[in-house]
Amino acid sequence: MPGIMYPRGTLVDPPFQYDPSKPAGVTGGTMHPMFRKVKEQDIDQLKLHKLVFKNNKAILGEFTNVYHPNHADISSEEFMRPPIFG
Numbered sequence: 001m002p003g004i005m006y007p008r009g010t011l012v013d014p015p016f017q018y019d020p021s022k023p024a025g026v027t028g029g030t031m032h033p034m035f036r037k038v039k040e041q042d043i044d045q046l047k048l049h050k051l052v053f054k055n056n057k058a059i060l061g062e063f064t065n066v067y068h069p070n071h072a073d074i075s076s077e078e079f080m081r082p083p084i085f086g
Contacts, residue, residue, distance in 0.1 A: 002031050004038045 002012055009030045014020035016035040019028030051058035 001039075002036050004036050004042050006031055006036055008033060 002010065002016055006012070011024045011029075012031040012035075014024075016031055017024075017029050018032045022029035024030075046060065048060075051060065
């Protein structure tokens with residue numbers, strides 16, 4: 001069973017693919033996101049015991065304002081070019 005952090009396109013056993021009859025890696029032969037499950041290991045990796053609580057609330061993760069363009073709208077050269085910050 002794929003974990004919650006497995007990205008789309010991951011090669012998995014046929015029962016977890018979009019189309020179990022397809023060979024791995026072809027259209028339909030990759031992981032269908034509906035089969036991802038949160039596992040105990042995923043929860044452990046959050047390190048919840050390290051959170052600082054205030055008024056019974058804590059911040060988990062952080063926010064970023066890094067812009068990601070729609071990859072369908074850019075050329076392969078632009079996609080592979082390192083980002084420029086500043």
